[in-house]
Amino acid sequence: MSRLRLEGVTRRFGGLVAVDNVSFEVPAEGVTAIIGPNGAGKTTLFNLIAGALPPSAGRILFEGADITGRPPAGIAAAGLVRTFQLVKLFEDLSVLDNVKVGCHLQGKAGLFGALLRFASAREEEAAVDVRARELLAFAGLSAFADEPAFGLPYGRQRMLELARAMAAGPRLILLDEPAAGLNTEESAALARVIRRIAEEGTSVLLIEHDMTLVMNTADRVVVVDFGRKIAEGTPTEVRANPAVIAAYLGTGKSATGAAVTASDHQETARG
Numbered sequence: 001m002s003r004l005r006l007e008g009v010t011r012r013f014g015g016l017v018a019v020d021n022v023s024f025e026v027p028a029e030g031v032t033a034i035i036g037p038n039g040a041g042k043t044t045l046f047n048l049i050a051g052a053l054p055p056s057a058g059r060i061l062f063e064g065a066d067i068t069g070r071p072p073a074g075i076a077a078a079g080l081v082r083t084f085q086l087v088k089l090f091e092d093l094s095v096l097d098n099v100k101v102g103c104h105l106q107g108k109a110g111l112f113g114a115l116l117r118f119a120s121a122r123e124e125e126a127a128v129d130v131r132a133r134e135l136l137a138f139a140g141l142s143a144f145a146d147e148p149a150f151g152l153p154y155g156r157q158r159m160l161e162l163a164r165a166m167a168a169g170p171r172l173i174l175l176d177e178p179a180a181g182l183n184t185e186e187s188a189a190l191a192r193v194i195r196r197i198a199e200e201g202t203s204v205l206l207i208e209h210d211m212t213l214v215m216n217t218a219d220r221v222v223v224v225d226f227g228r229k230i231a232e233g234t235p236t237e238v239r240a241n242p243a244v245i246a247a248y249l250g251t252g253k254s255a256t257g258a259a260v261t262a263s264d265h266q267e268t269a270r271g
């Protein structure tokens, strides 16, 4: 059984079809990426999956259960969590407390949640502390545990957001452009963390414009353009797909993320 399954999902905003009859599956194992030009409907897809928006049509199944139209808190509690395109942290709380809030907020899903259910308040607090510190170590943030979140450099804030989302041991995590604004080194560290999340059994679905990150982390790629799925396959397959190349030509960017020059356009047109 796939971890997530979209069946003919559509979302209209007035006359605009932001997501148009999209179907794909996210397997339990590994990392799946969604790529596509700006405005293609990627974030809207996440909003539909996470329950922030109801679809106009179609069905969304999480671990076989129909979650279409369920409220976001219920979906998160079932083990499907997300991060946002723009960082949202509790800026005045310490780095450690941000992760602790994640432990408490994200319901009682997964192994860690089961542990909390049987604990007294004191034991629960101790377990949350241990778990939160483990996650900080995982995200390379141990040295910043007691600092306020607002003081972290941007790349570390993104890592903290990831650690917080991982706090309750989700079954599936949605990451919206996690590498946006990161430098090469931070992006490489992020890629390693994403691979580890997948290796430890959380399926990852990520939206990303940074094709280096996609090539380094994704096992499968779904490509969307104007709300429609136009291709699906391994990173190498989709990069060579003519429909994908054509979709990116109009944007002035190639599917490799590099700027496309006029001669590139002619090369592709000829090739």
Ligand SMILES: Nc1ncnc2c1ncn2[C@@H]1O[C@H](COP(=O)(O)OP(=O)(O)OP(=O)(O)O)[C@@H](O)[C@H]1O
Residues within 6 Å of the ligand: 013, 016, 018, 036, 037, 038, 039, 040, 041, 042, 043, 044, 045, 085
């Ligand atoms: N709440 C909304 N109300 C009206 N239109 C919306 C809403 N959310 C998104 N849209 C529109 O839907 C289309 C898809 O937007 P979306 O944010 O999903 O694109 P995206 O692929 O995430 O783009 P980017 O790569 O720039 O983040 C856009 O035309 C956008 O303006």
Ligand SMILES: [Mg+2]
Residues within 6 Å of the ligand: 042, 043, 044, 085
């Ligand atoms: Mg977006």
